[in-house]
Amino acid sequence: MLSYASKRVSVGIVTLLAASIIVFAVLEIVPGDPARLMLGMNATEDAVRTLQEQMGFNQPLISRYFSWLGGLLTGDFGKSYTYSVPVFDLIKERVAVSLPLALISLALSTVIAIPVGLFSASRRGSIADTAAMGAAQIGIAIPNFWFALLLVYVFAVMLRLLPAGGFTGWENGLWPSIKSLILPSIALALPQASILARVTRSSLLDVLGEDYIRTARAKGLSRRRVLYHHALRNALIPVLTILGMQFSFLLAGTIIVENVFYLPGLGRLVFQAITQRDLIVVEGVVILLVATVIIVNLVVDLAYAIVDPRLWSRR
Structure with missing residues (x-):
């Protein structure tokens, strides 16, 4: 290992x-x-x-x-020409918004997708399976910026339960800050959950067709025990791959949603730096995002080895 x-x-x-x-x-x-x-x-x-x-x-x-x-x-990313402050300070300020947003979105996506994928795979070919995958297809097709506007209209304008945009800042309290991130997190999580649910279902169906699964069923194990204790772990490798890709996307690719909700995150910082021709900021943010993608991929590779020890035991 x-x-x-x-x-x-x-x-x-x-x-x-x-x-x-x-x-x-x-x-x-x-x-x-x-x-x-x-x-x-x-x-x-x-x-x-x-x-x-x-x-x-x-x-x-x-x-x-x-x-x-x-x-x-050494942590010196240079000095922003536009803001006349160190680039590292700008990034640190924006990461405090983008990182929690990405983590909440990823958690929502995982909590929704894996149970849906399990449910659908365990009822392959049924009406419930068709309905679940149809809903997932709709979730993939809906643009997240349109869904974001719909969420604002329903929960901020009509029901007045959540703020329509902006970020209060962590110094003003945990719950007000979390409330500012709920709607954008849901808007980002919907398409990611839809993709992850379909991948989970497909991976589980492949595993359920393996010989060792049929052997476990022949030994008298219940379908639920086979699904959760034998099939799910072996079906996690493609799921982990998608989770790693989704986290990288959620951290770096949220420009549209951040602009819809007026969130001062990394995506919006890159957009502003490009429009203002602040090349030093663009360099710093891009290399940080690249490093994040590489680190996430490394973590996913190590998670592969934990899920499937054959990856390192044969080396």
Whole structure:
């Protein structure tokens, strides 16, 4: 197990290093002078030269990369041109919104999807199975921004149970902050739960057709015990893959929902940084999100080994 984990960690480190080179290179090959791009085409030459010196754009490319990489390793992501504050402080402030939002959405998705997948797989071909998978298909097809607007209209405008948008801040209390995240979490969880339910059902049906499942049934074990104690664990590998992908998406891909609910999260920060041509912020947030994806994939790989020890025992 230790050898397997060491190999996965090594692969993750190499992948992250390669990703840092790609992220840095992509922003460096943007046509034109980065300083002029940030200031706008009408900027004076003196202003462009001053920004080049401040941001280090006048240094050699290799020096800028290693300086940027060294800063990342020490927590120095640079300074935002637009906000005139360290990028790390901006990210820390926005992560305090995006991370709880992603975790609540993922928890809702899992709590809904796995029981639905189990229920549907255990009743394959029945009316209940058809209805459950039909509902899941509708959940996938509904755009989450439209569903978000519908939630606002019903629960904020009509029933006045939850806030329509904005974020009160954790310093103003736990429950008011959680209330601000409930509707966006539901809007994000619906399509993810629909996908996860279908994957859970499909994976369970594959496992239920295996010989060892038929042997367990032949020994007199109940269908419920076979389903929960034998089939579910072996069906979890595809489910874990989807969960890892969903967490990465929920942390990085919530721009539309965050804008619908006016949430100051990472997705909205990236959107604002791009529109304001704040390349330093874009670099910092993107590499952080890439690192998050790599770490989540590493955790999923290690979870595979726990669920199925054959992955590391044969190495």
